[in-house]
Amino acid sequence: MTTAHDKLPSLAAVLGPVLDETAAEIDAFRRRDPGLSRHASSAHAGAEPVTELTLRLQDMLTGALTRAWPEVPVITQGHHAFEVLPDNCVLLAPPSGISPSGDRRADVAVTACRIRAGFPVEGIVDLPSYGVRVEVDRGMLSVTGDTDRLPAFPWDTVLTGPHHLSLARRLLPGRPVAEVPTTSIKLVLVALRRAQAAACLPTSGYSTAPWDYAGAALAVHSAGGKTIAADASNLAHSRPRAHTGWLATRTLHAAADLAPLMHAVSPPSTQDCE
Incomplete structure (x- = not known):
């Protein structure tokens, strides 16, 4: 119909x-x-x-x-x-x-x-x-x-924003972590297999607005990956709202390896999660 x-x-x-x-x-x-x-x-x-x-x-x-x-x-x-x-x-x-x-x-x-x-x-x-x-x-x-x-990175690279780069590297010693400022670009690079994962660490005061991630999270899902928020909601299948952290990966195995990123803690800030 x-x-x-x-x-x-x-x-x-x-x-x-x-x-x-x-x-x-x-x-x-x-x-x-x-x-x-x-x-x-x-x-x-x-x-x-x-x-x-x-x-x-x-x-x-x-x-x-x-x-x-x-x-x-x-x-x-x-x-x-x-x-x-x-x-x-x-x-x-x-x-x-x-x-x-x-x-x-x-x-x-x-x-x-x-x-x-x-x-x-x-x-x-x-x-x-x-x-x-x-x-x-x-x-x-x-x-x-x-x-x-598009920029390409080593297959196991994790992308994050400039404010989270140092912390992500400390949490993932020996893992390549690269800086990409814009939320939607990070997610698209994961969807198009230019990097394995992207993350916004759930640190105090940071958040991603719904219009910054919703369309790109759909792209990750359509490419076979997932974008999961710090509260475990799937950003391609949940009502859009601001999130204080998220992790986009191409595979479930990668998500398990990167779990420490979703438990990160840093001093308060008031900036966008990019």
């Missing part, structure tokens, strides 16, 4: 053309001065500097989603990370990694995830610096672009 939901366009169909535009604008931005920046609300009820480009691209992406699904709210960084999400919505993480200081970073990502009846059903992660786009629809993973352009 065909339902009203089945007649709606896919997330990739709605955002694909706009993501092509955002990729072109990001590429042009990387070749010029950063321009104006201002402060905007962050997921943790604070404010952080963002470029005018980031805000403009966020408006473009939000506009495309609103035109396609006018009754479906778009939840993005202005939403507090710990608020309860609507049962039906789209989680949007606008371009991350666009620095107001003008740093030419490669860790730029745009991610979106469609939530239906409270659970993630479609995801898209666009990595414009690498020309790679990952889409998940009804459990099927598709990749556009040359994945050989």
Whole structure:
């Protein structure tokens, strides 16, 4: 039986053309001065500097989603990370990694995830610096672009953010641990077998907002892996919310070996878990 939901366009169909535009604008931005920046609300009820480009691209992406699904709210960084999400919505993480200081970073990502009846059903992660786009629809993973352009690590490498790098290395002596700043990129690299695992350590004060991980966690699941939060919930099959820690792995064996990461403790902080 065909339902009203089945007649709606896919997330990739709605955002694909706009993501092509955002990729072109990001590429042009990387070749010029950063321009104006201002402060905007962050997921943790604070404010952080963002470029005018980031805000403009966020408006473009939000506009495309609103035109396609006018009754479906778009939840993005202005939403507090710990608020309860609507049962039906789209989680949007606008371009991350666009620095107001003008740093030419490669860790730029745009991610979106469609939530239906409270659970993630479609995801898209666009990595414009690498020309790679990952889409998940009804459990099927598709990749556009040359994945050989993505960074690759030794097969048993664990990826984590800059704030957790030293602690992860202490907890995993002799194991390669590499820094990748952006949550969605870490997860996509695991999904595409460029690294064995990725982790956000559950240290005090750190958290990952739902729009930062939901679409990429679907990609890990569709590739045969799992992303498990510190509270043991599967991020591809649970209601999205902020989490203070998670571990993404390609195999159950790897998850067992890396269990010490989910029991990490460090001094309090108030930064995002990246």
